[in-house]
Amino acid sequence: MKCVTVLGARPQFVKAAPVSAAMIEAGTDEILVHTGQHFDYEMSQVFFDELNIPEPKYNLAISGGSHGRMTGRMLEAVEAVIEKERPDCILVYGDTNSTLSGSLAAAKLHVPVAHMEAGIRSYNKNMPEEINRILTDHVSSLLLCPSDTAVVNLQKEGINDGVMMVGDVMADAAMLANRIVKDDPDYLPKIEGFDWDQGYDLLTLHRAENTDKKSRIESIFEALNNIENPLIFPIHPRTRNEIAKADIFLADNIITCEPLSYLSMTALMNRALRVFTDSGGLQKEAYWAQKPCITLREETEWIETLKDNANQLVGANTQLILEAVEKSNSATFQSALYGDGNSAPRCVSAINELFQK
Template sequence: MNATSPHVTIILGTRPEIIKLAPIIRACEDRDTPYSVIHTGQHYSENLNKVFFDQLELPRPEYNLGVGSASHGKQTGEMIIGIEDILLEEGTDVVLVQGDTNSVLAGTIAATKLDCKVGHVEAGLRSFDRDMPEEKNRVVADHTADYLFAPTKQSKEFLLEEGLPEERIFVTGNTVVDAIKQNRELASQKSSALNALNLTEEYGILTAHRAENVDNKKTFENLLEGVDRVGSMLGIEFLYPIHPRARGKLEEFGLKIPEHIRTIPPQDYLDFLKLQNNAELILTDSGGIQEEACILGIPCVTLRENTERPETLEVGANCLTGTTPSEIVNGAATMFRAKSDWENPFGDGRTAQMILDTIQMDVPVEASV
């Protein structure tokens, strides 16, 4: 253990957080930096949790709160109570949270009440849609954190426009680049997803899970119709790894899966990375998948009216369509023809190292550069 390094506690609770914080966990291991991991259990599916740590060859978290699904208030409150107890026990110096989940909100609140420093990985993302719970979570985290690890210059500008001090902001790139660089070859070697799903022809990928898209019957129906039309137009099938909650909504609304969509179980990270890397087109409402598609060079259509990843639009890797069927078709037609020679705007794969460099300088935030 490096006695001169601050003790870092990494808080995560969902699939994207595991993926994006894995490079920091690996960097802590490589540097012999004292650290601990708290898994809140926000995503409670075994397939979305234990398997990720096993496949990515990461140490299992020392702590798992097992919070599971609940209302926002109950879930966040239980996390705060559990995280506070652990931080006191660990003697944590710096807490790292990533993104915009309830785990981020709970970790930020618990840490700041104990006077731990907080580093927000992926700071400064904005959709400017305050109806999204994620937008509120990321804003609270940004305005509370001591270290704001912005993935791009655009993210830094958003933070500055909100009056946050420049000395707290560090443009580091995004750990998703680190993760893809570390895991792309691993996925190529380990994943048998293409054979398991009998994929011998071109295909696309659909992900749809956000409440605004799947909780309203007409919206969900329109989204599925639009994707089906795209499949018919391009002559390809779209694989839809459907989460239990979205499947429940399908059944509740009495919606049938159209001809050009095939539902499959949620995939582990390496299998999904392999599927993305070989897809012709990705249709999604996920922010993280917009990034991954951009980095992998796969054209993306975002089934939302806004995005907190505007850089993907600027480099020509992505377009916004909402959920109107005709707009989905138009967007897909445009992106399918796009050349995937855009520049990756999210950094060079050294983000985790830069984040630890910043923390380990052990300089008061107000005096840092």
């Protein structure tokens, strides 16, 4: 059975690691296609190196430009790969432009699509990711859901066939990463003079809805500049540019570093006191690490994390951010939320059973 897998962004590489390993174990012929959406070493290749993901057979080197232009170029290039490889199915992950281009190219060539992380909804259609995931779900033949909520979301949209609740393969990846990094300080970023034993919070910020609006980014940093703990901030290149463009002041408690590999980010989060983020995946990873999360958005796809102050939605509201810091001290966590670490083999089994000719 031949499966073409389309990847392009950091979270997809993480999710692909346990799934590609399970495909090798099952004897599935997986052809990896890297669209190039995230293209430099720290944003891409280091994930393949650290997580032992097989090298992509195709690297399309498509990045930059508007959403429409990027997706269109990817669609054309992925279509050519599908026509050449003639796979039994296409596997896509999550909600990026790479996801949409892979699923549409396959659908137009009548090749069945398997969507990993199907059924996730933020119900904010201003997010490009929300459009990508909805369209992908509606052209998919196998919808691999990470939660019961995701299954219900699909049912509300009239999608019942091919839906499976398999758990979250990101939980598999997180457990693998934790086994590797353990308490090894060598995985922490090199920050001269910083005492890792003093306690710190972790910050990530990358969504356009926050970084592209000066009023929002000002409000966010008005709060963060007044956080008592040091804030370690692995900063996305685009975010760095937007902060400079908006002339945002960063107080001495905010310590920036370059983007980190997945294992380094895991080590950093495991030692953190709490997490501030607008990332979807990091909300879950913080939960699994039992770190209180303060989400700099008005909505989340991962509503199960909102119980017991484990994750709080604060948007860009300065006062809500500061209040959430106090509430985070009472956070409690459930065990095995979203997965037991065996989601990848279940997904591969479902793919092989449905699409093997």
